[in-house]
Amino acid sequence: MAIGALTPPHTDAAPRQVLIEFPDNRLLIDLCGEHDRNLAEIERALSVHIHRRGNQLEVIGEEAAQDQAAQVLQALYERLEGGRALETGDIDRELRMGGAEAGGGARDGDQLEMFKGGPIEIKTRKKPVEPRTQAQKAYVRSLFEYELAFGIGPAGTGKTYLAVAVGVSMFINGLVDRIILARPAVEAGEKLGYLPGDMKDKVDPYMQPLYDALNDFLPGKQLAKLMEEKRIEIAPLAFMRGRTLSNAFIVLDEAQNATTMQMKMFLTRLGEGSRMVITGDRSQVDLPRGVPSGLWDAERLLGEVPGISFNYFTADDVVRHPLVAAIIKAYEADA
Structure with missing residues (x-):
């Protein structure tokens, strides 16, 4: 050029x-x-x-x-x-x-090669995804490089979206055999009552953000087939007890709503050949008053453990509507 x-x-x-x-x-x-x-x-x-x-x-x-x-x-x-x-x-x-990452992103070949310099591009079946802030770039790098990574920060910073994108990318490249996405089934300040339907119908409202992310990266028919084959699973956190999750890309979303015991249970599910990502926002804990967040304890206990990556986001990393960043900053200033 x-x-x-x-x-x-x-x-x-x-x-x-x-x-x-x-x-x-x-x-x-x-x-x-x-x-x-x-x-x-x-x-x-x-x-x-x-x-x-x-x-x-x-x-x-x-x-x-x-x-x-x-x-x-x-x-x-x-x-x-x-x-x-x-x-x-x-x-x-x-x-x-800052315009420092010129070019069209990673080309064909092993995606791990993209960390040798230049832009980062996560390839999925429907569209490529690229980090939009330096914190997001460091986060994506850690998802490829570490077996256990945490993404902690306010809403709208792409923590879950990027984690699911990396999971899909690793899955379609044969680096993992399945994707497992989990969330605590905790209501955000409202009592939803008894929901109709079978177990899937009852928990799906809590899992919808994960479905939304997957639909952005995989064609609908392929996603439905993979879910039917259990190669992609979306389940409440409580359903993880007793399992060993091997050769999988595992995401725990909204981890601030996991109790200390639930967090310990989930972290110890990590099996051979797997990657695990924990995402959460410390300012949005919906647990009952007096119940400590397992995310806080995980930070305190695991911060110095080798092989675990902690990645932090601020309101400056919000990539939703500009008003979202302004709202977060206003609430932080009043805290």
């Missing part, structure tokens, strides 16, 4: 201007987006002005912001050159990453 050199300012008094040249005008159109909405998003985030001049983009603003805008634009263009369309979240990811 040939991208022109950045031009120096014309005069000391004039605003600093940077010109970036993009050789493929068709890709430049995709880079700008419909009605230049992609450029507008970068302008809002970095407080710069971006003008299109033929096959060049002129960036005007403070020097640091200009340089970051140039890096983001180059990274997005290289993504297009690699045959990847710009999707929702791609611009946000490059802004958060």
Whole structure:
């Protein structure tokens, strides 16, 4: 890819201007987006002005912001050159990453090779998934490198979503034989009463976020078949007692709602050839008053144990609607 050199300012008094040249005008159109909405998003985030001049983009603003805008634009263009369309979240990811991870992601071959440098891409049957913050990138790396990893932080930071994506990726690449997803069946501040139906009907409402994630990564018919064959299981935490989970990718979601004994029980299910991920948010404990969270005890007891990775997220890692991050920060400030 040939991208022109950045031009120096014309005069000391004039605003600093940077010109970036993009050789493929068709890709430049995709880079700008419909009605230049992609450029507008970068302008809002970095407080710069971006003008299109033929096959060049002129960036005007403070020097640091200009340089970051140039890096983001180059990274997005290289993504297009690699045959990847710009999707929702791609611009946000490059802004958060500082545009430092140019290119189209991991190519064919062992996904563990992607940690040798450059961007991280988790391949699933329906779509590739890429971390959008540095904390997410470190978390995904730990999921591939450690047999037991914790992801702890507020809602909307991708803890469960990324864990399920990695699980699906490892499953379709033959690194594990099955996926097991568990959650404590604890109501979030409401009493739901006696639900109708069989056991599956009763527990499915608690498990729906896990179904949602799987549906993002696997075609519906394939997912249904794998679940029928028990190669993918979604079950309440209590159903894990007495099992040894070998050659599996195992996720415990909402772990802050597990008691100390439940957490110990679950952690000791880990068998040969398996990977286990524990995700939770310490600010959303729904256990009865006076019942300690097993997630807190796990942090306290296992923080120094070799071979276990603890990964932490903050409101800055929220990748849902921007208001979600603002809401979390407001509640944290009032705590």
